Amino acid sequence: MQWSIQDIARLSGTTSRTLRHYDDIGLLPPSSIGSNGYRYYDEAALTRLQRILMLRELGLGLPAIAEVLAGQTDDARALVAHLHWLEQERERVERQIASVTTTIRKLEGGEQLMAEEMLDGFDHTVYKDEVEQRWGADAYATGDRWWRGLGVDGQAAFQAEDKAISGGLAAAYAAGTPADDAEVQALIARHYNWVSAGWGSNAPSAEAYLGLGDMYVADPRFAQHYGGPEAAQYVRDAMGVYAASELA
Amino acid sequence: MQWSIQDIARLSGTTSRTLRHYDDIGLLPPSSIGSNGYRYYDEAALTRLQRILMLRELGLGLPAIAEVLAGQTDDARALVAHLHWLEQERERVERQIASVTTTIRKLEGGEQLMAEEMLDGFDHTVYKDEVEQRWGADAYATGDRWWRGLGVDGQAAFQAEDKAISGGLAAAYAAGTPADDAEVQALIARHYNWVSAGWGSNAPSAEAYLGLGDMYVADPRFAQHYGGPEAAQYVRDAMGVYAASELA
DNA sequence: CTTGACCTTGACGCAACGTCAACCTCTACC
DNA sequence: GGTAGAGGTTGACGTTGCGTCAAGGTCAAG
CATH class of the missing domain: 1.20.5 (Single alpha-helices involved in coiled-coils or other helix-helix interfaces)
Known part of the structure; x- marks a missing residue:
């Protein structure tokens, strides 16, 4: 008993294209090929096809199916x-x-505000993993509570302050102002307060603050936020000066 | 502020290849191109890239991202x-x-037995949907209970009987034996009993039995089981003769 | 001038076929 | 014997999102 490619396709519920494909990749060669090039399949081929289709329905890839059918697996x-x-x-x-x-x-x-905040790549909650890893699992939870407690207006204010600070620092860096300049240190002081706001009752120690500065440099997302890698390094230096003089 | 393609790749955590790809498909053209062909990106491009990567992490496709960024969506x-x-x-x-x-x-x-049964494309439970649609939702449940109740030996016997019957019918069809021949009708009688076994206390009526025959023809999986579409038609005819003479 | 590091434009590869395209072949009917 | 029409064949492109060579310019440093 021999069947043409269409017969087999209908019998098995696939398409002739699929059968040709299976022939091409050697998964199911026809049992015989006519002098005109026509593919013919016998019962053994049909049984093999049944197994192929069954395994395919389970989601296996064709190479995996080939292995199973070859008895290798x-x-x-x-x-x-x-x-x-x-x-x-x-x-x-x-x-x-x-x-x-x-x-x-x-x-x-959060309407549009949150959208911009998030899509600007500065979603407060994005840093959950880092925060948890660095400062403990409940640090994130309290931080998140605090953030939500701010309300929309408070959040907007918080972000405006952030923009003002990072913008000022970027300008100072571009102008070549040294990191220990009073103007820069004033910005860093605002930054320290800005950061502290999210840390609940305990403001960051000199060590924690320096760690944050290192993170600004190491993490490209933060680095970008402060105007690129070199700028982030500059910010970290300024933070170091501040920590040494004010938090020691 | 301008960055090279590598800078942007590092800042954003992707690869230069990706950025070139985004340029190719028009998703993120560089903000400027040097006379040497180098791509340069500014802050606006970086912001755009941030949004792209954010949406990509959420699993959106690049065309969908493009729509969002174009403001169309x-x-x-x-x-x-x-x-x-x-x-x-x-x-x-x-x-x-x-x-x-x-x-x-x-x-x-079920060790190897069930494997062969299933991989031969004749898993009893495969037909759940059809059975439920045609004969009600609990028909399948009782059928399944019956099947499991057979045990491995009973199942093997059931399948052996099936093979014997379908093999005999295929031979009769190949030999050109008319559907109302006594020999064929004897096979059909065995088939009727075989089918009835799974139907619980009430054996199929003439109507139901004829419907089953129609299904053999219409459904390629069944058709194949009986040796191809023409053979299935032959089987249905023989079932019709049996239903008319024995079940009327 | 050479050496790296970085840049460019192709182009293939992957998964599993769908979908033309261009061109035979077989069967049936007139 | 001619002609549809159904069915067969072999390419080859398209799909998704880049990774991965390949071959060859560009630039800063020594």
């Missing part, structure tokens, strides 16, 4: 490996769903 | 649409996980 073992991949996929999708959901909530809740 | 609206897609993805992945898990369980539990 056990069916169960291949499926277990595939299951791990699927579970990772699920986690990834769920994380994305969580991110997108919170982002939408912020966009709708 | 609202941020929130794009994200909501994306969220729908993500939820579909989650469902798809979870369905696959369920399928793969049950398949693994069957492979390990």
Whole structure:
């Protein structure tokens, strides 16, 4: 019993293109080929195709299917490996769903302000991981509470102050003003207060403040916020001067 | 302030290749191009890149990102649409996980027998949807209970009988034996009993049996099981003869 | 002038086919 | 025997987002 490529396609519920593809990659060669080039398939080929399609429905890739059919890999073992991949996929999708959901909530809740804040790459909550790693898990929680407690107006003010400070520092850096200049140190003082606002009752120590400065340099997101890597280094230097003189 | 492509790549945490790609597709053209062809980016470009990367992390495609950045689409609206897609993805992945898990369980539990049964494309449980649609939701449940109740030996016997019947019918069809021949009708009688076994206390009526025959023809999976579309038609005809003479 | 580091423009590769395009082949009917 | 029409063949491009060579200019430093 022989069937043409269309017959097999209809019988198995796929397309002739797919069968040609499987032939091309050597996954399912036809059982015979006519002198006119026509592909013909017999029952063995059809059985093989059934297995292919079944494994494909489970989500396996064609190379993995080929291995299983070649007997190089056990069916169960291949499926277990595939299951791990699927579970990772699920986690990834769920994380994305969580991110997108919170982002939408912020966009709708905080109107446009939050949107700009976030999309300018300076979302307060983006730094959750860093904050938790560096200053403990509940530091982020209290910081977030504080942030929400500010209200829209308070948040806007907070960000305006940030812009004023970072803008002033950028200008000072561009002008070549030394880091220990009084004007720069005044900006750093404002910066210290600005940072302290989010830290609850305990303002940052000299050490913590210096650590923050190092982070500005090391982390490109922060560095960019202060006008590029060299500018961030400049800011850190100024912070070092301030910490030595005022926080020692 | 201008940066080279590498600077921007480091600042934003991507690669120069990505930036060139974004230039190629018009998503992020450099703010200026030197006479030597070098790409230079300014702060506006960097801000734009920040938004691009942020949306990309949320899983949006580059065309969708381009729309958002062009102001053609609202941020929130794009994200909501994306969220729908993500939820579909989650469902798809979870369905696959369920399928793969049950398949693994069957492979390990039923040893090799179930594997062959399933991989031959004749898994009893595959037809859940059809059964529910045609004969009600609890028909499948009782059928499944029956199937499990058979035990491994019973299942093997059931399948052996199926092979014998379908093989006999295929031979009769190939030999050109008329559908109302006594020999063929004897096979059909066995088939009727074979089918009835899974239907619980009430054996199929003439009407239901004829409907099953129609399904053999219409559904390529069944058609294949009986040896191709023409053979399935032959089987249906023989079933019609049987229904008319024995079930009327 | 040479050496690196950095830049450029192609172009292939990946996963699994869908979708033309251009061109045979077989069957059926007149 | 001619002509549809259905079905077959082999390319080859498109899809998504870049990674990864390849071959060759540019620039700053020694």
